[in-house]
Amino acid sequence: MAARYDVIVIGAGAAGMMCAIGAGRRGRRVAVLDHARAPGEKIRISGGGRCNFTNIHAGHKNFLSANPHFAKSALARFTPQDFIAIVDRHGIAWHEKTLGQLFCDNSAKDIIRMLTDEMRAAGAELRLSCTIDTVEKTATGFRIVTSEGPFEAASLVIASGGRSIPKMGATGFAYRIAEQFGLAMVEPRPGLVPLTLEPGLLERLSPLSGIAVPAEVRHGKTAFREALLFTHRGLSGPAILQISSYWREGDEITLSLEPDMDFLAVLKTARQANGRQAVQTVLADHLPKRLAQFLAEEQALNAPLADQSDKALGRLVAAIHEWKIKPAGSEGYRTAEVTLGGVDTAGIDSRSMEAKAVPGLYFIGECVDVTGWLGGYNFQWAWASGHAAGDAA
Ligand code: FDA
Numbered sequence: 445m446a447a448r449y450d451v452i453v454i455g456a457g458a459a460g461m462m463c464a465i466g467a468g469r470r471g472r473r474v475a476v477l478d479h480a481r482a483p484g485e486k487i488r489i490s491g492g493g494r495c496n497f498t499n500i501h502a503g504h505k506n507f508l509s510a511n512p513h514f515a516k517s518a519l520a521r522f523t524p525q526d527f528i529a530i531v532d533r534h535g536i537a538w539h540e541k542t543l544g545q546l547f548c549d550n551s552a553k554d555i556i557r558m559l560t561d562e563m564r565a566a567g568a569e570l571r572l573s574c575t576i577d578t579v580e581k582t583a584t585g586f587r588i589v590t591s592e593g594p595f596e597a598a599s600l601v602i603a604s605g606g607r608s609i610p611k612m613g614a615t616g617f618a619y620r621i622a623e624q625f626g627l628a629m630v631e632p633r634p635g636l637v638p639l640t641l642e643p644g645l646l647e648r649l650s651p652l653s654g655i656a657v658p659a660e661v662r663h664g665k666t667a668f669r670e671a672l673l674f675t676h677r678g679l680s681g682p683a684i685l686q687i688s689s690y691w692r693e694g695d696e697i698t699l700s701l702e703p704d705m706d707f708l709a710v711l712k713t714a715r716q717a718n719g720r721q722a723v724q725t726v727l728a729d730h731l732p733k734r735l736a737q738f739l740a741e742e743q744a745l746n747a748p749l750a751d752q753s754d755k756a757l758g759r760l761v762a763a764i765h766e767w768k769i770k771p772a773g774s775e776g777y778r779t780a781e782v783t784l785g786g787v788d789t790a791g792i793d794s795r796s797m798e799a800k801a802v803p804g805l806y807f808i809g810e811c812v813d814v815t816g817w818l819g820g821y822n823f824q825w826a827w828a829s830g831h832a833a834g835d836a837a
Pocket residue numbers: 454455456457458459460477478479480483484485486487489490491492495496497498574575576603604605606608609612613614615616617780781782808809810811819820821822823824826
Protein backbone atom coordinates (compact mmCIF):
# COMPACT_ATOMS: atom_id res chain seq x y z
CA MET A 445 0.00 0.00 0.00
CA ALA A 446 1.36 3.38 -0.95
CA ALA A 447 1.42 6.20 1.61
CA ARG A 448 -1.02 8.80 0.26
CA TYR A 449 -0.51 12.57 0.45
CA ASP A 450 -1.82 15.58 -1.39
CA VAL A 451 1.66 16.93 -2.04
CA ILE A 452 5.04 15.18 -2.13
CA VAL A 453 8.06 17.50 -2.13
CA ILE A 454 11.40 15.96 -3.12
CA GLY A 455 14.22 17.89 -1.43
CA ALA A 456 14.26 19.31 2.09
CA GLY A 457 16.38 22.31 1.17
CA ALA A 458 15.44 25.99 1.28
CA ALA A 459 12.86 25.84 -1.51
CA GLY A 460 11.33 22.48 -0.56
CA MET A 461 10.78 23.40 3.09
CA MET A 462 9.28 26.75 2.15
CA CYS A 463 6.87 25.05 -0.24
CA ALA A 464 5.89 22.44 2.38
CA ILE A 465 5.10 25.21 4.88
CA GLY A 466 2.84 27.01 2.40
CA ALA A 467 1.02 23.91 1.18
CA GLY A 468 0.65 22.57 4.74
CA ARG A 469 -0.86 25.84 5.92
CA ARG A 470 -3.46 25.53 3.17
CA GLY A 471 -4.53 22.25 4.75
CA ARG A 472 -2.80 20.01 2.20
CA ARG A 473 -1.31 16.73 3.47
CA VAL A 474 2.37 17.16 2.70
CA ALA A 475 5.44 14.91 2.93
CA VAL A 476 8.97 16.10 2.17
CA LEU A 477 11.38 13.35 1.07
CA ASP A 478 15.14 13.78 1.13
CA HIS A 479 18.00 11.33 0.76
CA ALA A 480 20.16 13.31 3.20
CA ARG A 481 20.24 12.61 6.92
CA ALA A 482 19.45 16.22 7.83
CA PRO A 483 17.34 18.95 6.20
CA GLY A 484 18.82 22.17 4.85
CA GLU A 485 22.46 21.10 4.68
CA LYS A 486 23.32 23.95 2.29
CA ILE A 487 21.62 26.43 4.58
CA ARG A 488 23.82 25.13 7.40
CA ILE A 489 27.09 25.85 5.56
CA SER A 490 25.88 29.02 3.84
CA GLY A 491 27.26 32.46 4.52
CA GLY A 492 30.23 31.02 6.41
CA GLY A 493 27.81 29.34 8.87
CA ARG A 494 25.69 32.49 9.37
CA CYS A 495 23.43 32.14 6.29
CA ASN A 496 23.06 35.21 4.13
CA PHE A 497 19.34 34.46 4.06
CA THR A 498 18.17 37.30 1.82
CA ASN A 499 19.09 40.57 0.19
CA ILE A 500 16.87 43.58 0.81
CA HIS A 501 17.54 44.83 -2.74
CA ALA A 502 16.50 41.57 -4.44
CA GLY A 503 14.71 42.16 -7.74
CA HIS A 504 14.57 40.26 -11.02
CA LYS A 505 17.62 42.16 -12.33
CA ASN A 506 19.81 40.30 -9.81
CA PHE A 507 19.11 36.98 -11.52
CA LEU A 508 20.40 35.20 -14.61
CA SER A 509 17.92 33.26 -16.71
CA ALA A 510 17.21 32.66 -20.39
CA ASN A 511 13.99 34.60 -19.62
CA PRO A 512 15.02 37.56 -17.42
CA HIS A 513 11.33 38.33 -16.64
CA PHE A 514 10.40 34.88 -15.39
CA ALA A 515 11.33 35.44 -11.72
CA LYS A 516 9.35 38.72 -11.44
CA SER A 517 6.03 37.21 -10.42
CA ALA A 518 7.30 34.91 -7.63
CA LEU A 519 9.73 37.54 -6.31
CA ALA A 520 6.96 40.15 -6.15
CA ARG A 521 4.62 37.85 -4.24
CA PHE A 522 7.18 36.83 -1.61
CA THR A 523 9.63 39.63 -0.84
CA PRO A 524 12.68 39.86 1.43
CA GLN A 525 10.39 41.68 3.92
CA ASP A 526 8.07 38.66 3.98
CA PHE A 527 10.97 36.39 4.89
CA ILE A 528 12.31 38.85 7.46
CA ALA A 529 8.86 38.84 9.09
CA ILE A 530 9.13 35.06 9.67
CA VAL A 531 12.70 35.42 10.96
CA ASP A 532 11.56 38.15 13.38
CA ARG A 533 8.56 36.11 14.52
CA HIS A 534 11.03 33.38 15.55
CA GLY A 535 13.16 35.88 17.43
CA ILE A 536 16.24 35.23 15.27
CA ALA A 537 18.72 38.09 15.53
CA TRP A 538 20.19 39.31 12.23
CA HIS A 539 22.26 42.13 10.81
CA GLU A 540 22.97 43.74 7.45
CA LYS A 541 26.57 43.11 6.52
CA THR A 542 27.07 44.97 3.26
CA LEU A 543 25.20 45.68 0.00
CA GLY A 544 21.84 44.71 1.51
CA GLN A 545 23.01 41.24 2.57
CA LEU A 546 21.26 39.97 5.72
CA PHE A 547 22.99 37.41 7.95
CA CYS A 548 22.06 35.63 11.19
CA ASP A 549 23.87 37.05 14.21
CA ASN A 550 24.38 33.57 15.64
CA SER A 551 24.08 30.60 13.34
CA ALA A 552 22.56 29.37 10.07
CA LYS A 553 21.10 26.56 12.16
CA ASP A 554 18.58 29.12 13.50
CA ILE A 555 17.10 29.34 9.99
CA ILE A 556 16.91 25.53 9.64
CA ARG A 557 15.22 25.27 13.04
CA MET A 558 12.79 28.02 12.05
CA LEU A 559 11.85 26.19 8.83
CA THR A 560 11.46 22.77 10.47
CA ASP A 561 9.37 24.32 13.28
CA GLU A 562 7.18 26.04 10.68
CA MET A 563 6.81 22.78 8.77
CA ARG A 564 5.77 20.95 11.91
CA ALA A 565 3.26 23.68 12.73
CA ALA A 566 1.86 23.37 9.19
CA GLY A 567 1.54 19.60 9.61
CA ALA A 568 4.09 18.73 6.91
CA GLU A 569 6.02 15.49 7.45
CA LEU A 570 9.74 15.18 6.89
CA ARG A 571 11.17 11.84 5.69
CA LEU A 572 14.96 11.82 5.72
CA SER A 573 17.44 9.17 4.45
CA CYS A 574 14.84 8.40 1.81
CA THR A 575 16.23 7.38 -1.58
CA ILE A 576 14.02 7.94 -4.61
CA ASP A 577 13.98 4.99 -7.01
CA THR A 578 11.31 5.86 -9.57
CA VAL A 579 8.74 8.54 -10.28
CA GLU A 580 5.77 7.92 -12.55
CA LYS A 581 2.55 9.61 -13.55
CA THR A 582 -0.69 7.86 -12.63
CA ALA A 583 -4.31 8.61 -13.45
CA THR A 584 -4.68 10.63 -10.22
CA GLY A 585 -1.23 12.13 -9.81
CA PHE A 586 2.21 10.64 -9.16
CA ARG A 587 3.65 7.45 -7.70
CA ILE A 588 7.10 7.72 -6.13
CA VAL A 589 8.88 4.49 -5.23
CA THR A 590 11.49 4.99 -2.52
CA SER A 591 13.68 3.14 -0.05
CA GLU A 592 10.90 3.91 2.46
CA GLY A 593 8.22 2.35 0.30
CA PRO A 594 5.87 3.80 -2.32
CA PHE A 595 4.18 7.21 -2.00
CA GLU A 596 1.30 8.63 -4.00
CA ALA A 597 0.21 12.25 -4.32
CA ALA A 598 -1.83 14.48 -6.59
CA SER A 599 1.02 17.02 -6.74
CA LEU A 600 4.76 16.43 -6.96
CA VAL A 601 7.19 19.28 -6.27
CA ILE A 602 10.80 18.83 -7.36
CA ALA A 603 13.06 20.87 -5.06
CA SER A 604 16.25 18.83 -5.23
CA GLY A 605 18.59 21.69 -6.17
CA GLY A 606 21.36 21.74 -8.78
CA ARG A 607 24.68 19.95 -9.25
CA SER A 608 26.82 22.19 -7.03
CA ILE A 609 28.93 20.48 -4.37
CA PRO A 610 28.28 16.78 -5.10
CA LYS A 611 30.05 15.95 -1.81
CA MET A 612 27.02 17.47 -0.07
CA GLY A 613 24.53 15.24 -1.88
CA ALA A 614 23.79 17.31 -5.02
CA THR A 615 22.61 14.89 -7.70
CA GLY A 616 21.10 16.46 -10.80
CA PHE A 617 17.95 14.48 -9.91
CA ALA A 618 15.66 17.35 -10.98
CA TYR A 619 17.16 17.35 -14.46
CA ARG A 620 16.48 13.63 -14.86
CA ILE A 621 12.84 14.15 -13.86
CA ALA A 622 12.55 17.10 -16.27
CA GLU A 623 13.93 14.89 -19.03
CA GLN A 624 11.63 12.00 -18.09
CA PHE A 625 8.59 14.29 -18.48
CA GLY A 626 9.87 15.88 -21.68
CA LEU A 627 10.66 19.35 -20.27
CA ALA A 628 13.33 21.40 -22.03
CA MET A 629 16.58 22.20 -20.22
CA VAL A 630 19.05 25.07 -20.35
CA GLU A 631 22.48 23.44 -20.15
CA PRO A 632 23.56 23.49 -16.48
CA ARG A 633 26.99 24.93 -15.60
CA PRO A 634 28.79 25.95 -12.43
CA GLY A 635 28.13 29.51 -11.18
CA LEU A 636 29.54 31.67 -8.37
CA VAL A 637 32.76 29.75 -8.70
CA PRO A 638 36.49 30.59 -8.52
CA LEU A 639 38.24 30.85 -11.90
CA THR A 640 41.44 28.99 -12.74
CA LEU A 641 44.43 30.15 -14.79
CA GLU A 642 46.65 28.34 -17.28
CA PRO A 643 49.90 27.05 -15.74
CA GLY A 644 52.19 29.77 -17.18
CA LEU A 645 50.04 32.65 -15.90
CA LEU A 646 49.44 30.88 -12.60
CA GLU A 647 53.19 30.55 -12.11
CA ARG A 648 53.66 34.26 -12.91
CA LEU A 649 50.95 35.27 -10.42
CA SER A 650 52.07 32.81 -7.71
CA PRO A 651 53.73 35.58 -5.60
CA LEU A 652 50.27 37.15 -5.26
CA SER A 653 48.57 34.10 -3.73
CA GLY A 654 46.58 35.10 -0.63
CA ILE A 655 46.30 38.81 -1.52
CA ALA A 656 42.83 40.40 -1.42
CA VAL A 657 42.16 43.80 -3.02
CA PRO A 658 39.06 45.90 -3.79
CA ALA A 659 38.40 45.60 -7.51
CA GLU A 660 35.97 46.06 -10.32
CA VAL A 661 35.80 42.94 -12.47
CA ARG A 662 34.20 43.24 -15.89
CA HIS A 663 32.91 40.83 -18.53
CA GLY A 664 31.37 42.61 -21.50
CA LYS A 665 28.89 45.13 -20.11
CA THR A 666 28.61 43.40 -16.72
CA ALA A 667 30.76 44.65 -13.84
CA PHE A 668 30.96 43.94 -10.12
CA ARG A 669 32.78 45.97 -7.48
CA GLU A 670 33.80 43.78 -4.57
CA ALA A 671 36.92 42.12 -3.22
CA LEU A 672 39.17 40.08 -5.50
CA LEU A 673 41.39 37.33 -4.12
CA PHE A 674 44.47 35.82 -5.77
CA THR A 675 44.71 32.12 -4.88
CA HIS A 676 47.11 29.26 -5.58
CA ARG A 677 44.63 28.01 -8.21
CA GLY A 678 43.73 31.34 -9.81
CA LEU A 679 41.22 34.04 -8.95
CA SER A 680 38.50 34.11 -6.32
CA GLY A 681 36.73 36.51 -3.94
CA PRO A 682 33.21 37.93 -4.33
CA ALA A 683 34.00 39.99 -7.45
CA ILE A 684 35.28 36.90 -9.29
CA LEU A 685 32.46 34.64 -8.08
CA GLN A 686 29.96 37.20 -9.36
CA ILE A 687 31.54 37.55 -12.80
CA SER A 688 32.04 33.76 -13.09
CA SER A 689 28.29 33.38 -13.65
CA TYR A 690 28.58 35.57 -16.78
CA TRP A 691 31.95 34.28 -18.00
CA ARG A 692 32.16 31.58 -20.70
CA GLU A 693 35.13 29.39 -21.66
CA GLY A 694 37.52 31.33 -23.89
CA ASP A 695 36.30 34.76 -22.75
CA GLU A 696 38.48 37.48 -21.28
CA ILE A 697 37.71 39.38 -18.08
CA THR A 698 39.06 42.81 -17.12
CA LEU A 699 40.33 43.57 -13.64
CA SER A 700 40.52 47.09 -12.27
CA LEU A 701 42.36 47.09 -8.94
CA GLU A 702 41.38 49.88 -6.51
CA PRO A 703 39.14 51.23 -9.29
CA ASP A 704 38.48 54.61 -7.65
CA MET A 705 42.13 55.45 -7.15
CA ASP A 706 43.61 57.92 -9.68
CA PHE A 707 46.98 56.18 -9.84
CA LEU A 708 48.31 58.43 -12.62
CA ALA A 709 47.75 61.55 -10.51
CA VAL A 710 49.24 59.84 -7.46
CA LEU A 711 52.37 58.74 -9.35
CA LYS A 712 52.89 62.12 -11.04
CA THR A 713 52.49 63.98 -7.76
CA ALA A 714 54.95 61.61 -6.05
CA ARG A 715 57.43 62.02 -8.93
CA GLN A 716 57.34 65.79 -8.48
CA ALA A 717 57.55 65.69 -4.68
CA ASN A 718 60.27 63.05 -4.36
CA GLY A 719 61.55 61.57 -7.62
CA ARG A 720 64.04 59.29 -5.86
CA GLN A 721 61.27 57.00 -4.62
CA ALA A 722 60.75 53.60 -6.23
CA VAL A 723 57.52 53.17 -8.19
CA GLN A 724 56.50 50.21 -6.05
CA THR A 725 56.90 52.27 -2.85
CA VAL A 726 54.32 54.78 -4.06
CA LEU A 727 51.96 52.04 -5.26
CA ALA A 728 52.32 50.28 -1.91
CA ASP A 729 50.60 53.26 -0.21
CA HIS A 730 47.42 52.20 -2.01
CA LEU A 731 47.84 48.50 -2.82
CA PRO A 732 49.15 45.47 -0.87
CA LYS A 733 52.97 45.57 -0.87
CA ARG A 734 53.52 42.30 -2.77
CA LEU A 735 51.01 43.38 -5.40
CA ALA A 736 52.69 46.78 -5.77
CA GLN A 737 56.07 45.10 -6.23
CA PHE A 738 54.64 42.64 -8.77
CA LEU A 739 53.00 45.38 -10.86
CA ALA A 740 56.12 47.53 -10.96
CA GLU A 741 58.34 44.57 -11.85
CA GLU A 742 55.94 43.33 -14.56
CA GLN A 743 56.27 46.73 -16.26
CA ALA A 744 60.05 46.70 -15.66
CA LEU A 745 59.77 50.00 -13.78
CA ASN A 746 62.76 49.36 -11.56
CA ALA A 747 64.38 52.80 -11.90
CA PRO A 748 63.27 55.62 -9.53
CA LEU A 749 60.13 57.60 -10.31
CA ALA A 750 62.08 60.58 -11.66
CA ASP A 751 63.28 58.40 -14.53
CA GLN A 752 59.79 57.27 -15.54
CA SER A 753 58.09 58.96 -18.48
CA ASP A 754 54.38 59.82 -18.51
CA LYS A 755 54.00 57.07 -21.09
CA ALA A 756 55.60 54.45 -18.84
CA LEU A 757 53.38 55.52 -15.92
CA GLY A 758 50.34 55.41 -18.22
CA ARG A 759 51.23 51.81 -19.15
CA LEU A 760 51.46 50.92 -15.49
CA VAL A 761 48.08 52.49 -14.73
CA ALA A 762 46.53 50.58 -17.64
CA ALA A 763 47.96 47.37 -16.15
CA ILE A 764 46.27 48.23 -12.83
CA HIS A 765 42.92 49.44 -14.18
CA GLU A 766 42.59 47.50 -17.44
CA TRP A 767 44.23 44.19 -16.59
CA LYS A 768 42.92 41.68 -19.12
CA ILE A 769 43.01 38.03 -18.13
CA LYS A 770 41.74 34.97 -19.95
CA PRO A 771 40.83 32.38 -17.29
CA ALA A 772 41.53 28.77 -18.24
CA GLY A 773 38.38 27.44 -16.60
CA SER A 774 36.55 27.30 -13.31
CA GLU A 775 36.89 25.10 -10.24
CA GLY A 776 33.64 23.43 -11.36
CA TYR A 777 30.82 21.97 -9.31
CA ARG A 778 33.25 20.95 -6.56
CA THR A 779 33.25 24.53 -5.20
CA ALA A 780 30.51 26.32 -7.20
CA GLU A 781 27.93 27.89 -4.90
CA VAL A 782 25.20 27.45 -7.47
CA THR A 783 24.28 25.79 -10.74
CA LEU A 784 23.34 28.07 -13.63
CA GLY A 785 20.81 26.83 -16.18
CA GLY A 786 18.46 24.00 -15.33
CA VAL A 787 14.80 23.38 -16.12
CA ASP A 788 13.85 25.81 -18.91
CA THR A 789 11.42 28.41 -17.59
CA ALA A 790 9.59 28.36 -20.94
CA GLY A 791 7.97 25.12 -19.78
CA ILE A 792 7.00 26.43 -16.32
CA ASP A 793 4.17 28.71 -15.20
CA SER A 794 5.84 31.72 -13.56
CA ARG A 795 3.00 32.17 -11.05
CA SER A 796 2.72 28.61 -9.73
CA MET A 797 5.98 26.93 -10.86
CA GLU A 798 3.87 24.15 -12.38
CA ALA A 799 5.12 22.42 -15.53
CA LYS A 800 2.81 23.66 -18.29
CA ALA A 801 2.74 20.26 -20.02
CA VAL A 802 2.45 18.12 -16.86
CA PRO A 803 -0.32 19.29 -14.51
CA GLY A 804 0.57 18.61 -10.87
CA LEU A 805 4.36 18.61 -11.43
CA TYR A 806 6.26 21.61 -10.02
CA PHE A 807 9.93 22.70 -10.11
CA ILE A 808 11.31 25.19 -7.59
CA GLY A 809 14.60 26.60 -6.31
CA GLU A 810 17.99 26.09 -7.83
CA CYS A 811 16.98 23.35 -10.30
CA VAL A 812 15.07 25.98 -12.33
CA ASP A 813 16.93 28.19 -14.81
CA VAL A 814 16.96 31.17 -12.42
CA THR A 815 20.27 31.93 -10.70
CA GLY A 816 20.96 34.83 -8.39
CA TRP A 817 24.03 36.93 -7.78
CA LEU A 818 26.13 36.31 -4.71
CA GLY A 819 24.67 38.00 -1.62
CA GLY A 820 21.47 36.30 -0.43
CA TYR A 821 19.69 36.40 -3.79
CA ASN A 822 19.71 32.63 -4.28
CA PHE A 823 17.96 31.97 -1.00
CA GLN A 824 15.43 34.70 -1.83
CA TRP A 825 14.67 32.82 -5.07
CA ALA A 826 14.36 29.54 -3.11
CA TRP A 827 11.92 31.16 -0.63
CA ALA A 828 9.92 32.94 -3.35
CA SER A 829 9.62 30.01 -5.77
CA GLY A 830 8.88 27.66 -2.85
CA HIS A 831 6.18 30.02 -1.64
CA ALA A 832 4.66 30.23 -5.15
CA ALA A 833 4.42 26.44 -5.46
CA GLY A 834 3.23 26.11 -1.85
CA ASP A 835 0.30 28.37 -2.77
CA ALA A 836 -0.63 26.27 -5.76
CA ALA A 837 0.31 22.61 -5.22
P1 FDA B 1 19.19 22.77 -1.97
O1 FDA B 1 20.42 22.27 -2.63
O2 FDA B 1 19.32 23.67 -0.82
O3 FDA B 1 18.31 21.53 -1.48
C1 FDA B 1 18.12 20.39 -2.26
C2 FDA B 1 17.75 19.23 -1.36
O4 FDA B 1 17.43 18.12 -2.18
C3 FDA B 1 18.89 18.79 -0.46
O5 FDA B 1 18.44 18.68 0.86
C4 FDA B 1 19.33 17.46 -1.04
O6 FDA B 1 19.79 16.55 -0.06
C5 FDA B 1 18.06 16.96 -1.70
N1 FDA B 1 18.29 16.06 -2.82
C6 FDA B 1 19.13 16.24 -3.87
N2 FDA B 1 19.07 15.19 -4.69
C7 FDA B 1 18.16 14.33 -4.15
C8 FDA B 1 17.70 13.04 -4.55
N3 FDA B 1 18.14 12.44 -5.65
N4 FDA B 1 16.79 12.43 -3.74
C9 FDA B 1 16.35 13.02 -2.61
N5 FDA B 1 16.76 14.24 -2.19
C10 FDA B 1 17.66 14.87 -2.97
N6 FDA B 1 22.79 31.40 -1.19
C11 FDA B 1 22.42 32.53 -0.55
O7 FDA B 1 21.43 33.15 -0.93
N7 FDA B 1 23.13 32.97 0.54
C12 FDA B 1 24.23 32.32 1.01
O8 FDA B 1 24.81 32.70 2.05
C13 FDA B 1 24.66 31.16 0.32
N8 FDA B 1 25.79 30.51 0.68
C14 FDA B 1 26.15 29.35 0.05
C15 FDA B 1 27.32 28.69 0.45
C16 FDA B 1 27.70 27.51 -0.17
C17 FDA B 1 28.96 26.83 0.24
C18 FDA B 1 26.87 26.96 -1.19
C19 FDA B 1 27.22 25.67 -1.85
C20 FDA B 1 25.73 27.64 -1.60
C21 FDA B 1 25.37 28.83 -1.00
N9 FDA B 1 24.23 29.55 -1.41
C22 FDA B 1 23.89 30.70 -0.77
C23 FDA B 1 23.34 29.01 -2.47
C24 FDA B 1 22.14 28.32 -1.81
O9 FDA B 1 22.61 27.38 -0.87
C25 FDA B 1 21.28 27.61 -2.84
O10 FDA B 1 20.93 28.49 -3.87
C26 FDA B 1 20.01 27.06 -2.20
O11 FDA B 1 20.35 26.17 -1.18
C27 FDA B 1 19.13 26.36 -3.21
O12 FDA B 1 18.01 25.85 -2.53
P2 FDA B 1 17.24 24.58 -3.08
O13 FDA B 1 16.22 24.26 -2.03
O14 FDA B 1 16.81 24.79 -4.47
O15 FDA B 1 18.33 23.42 -3.14
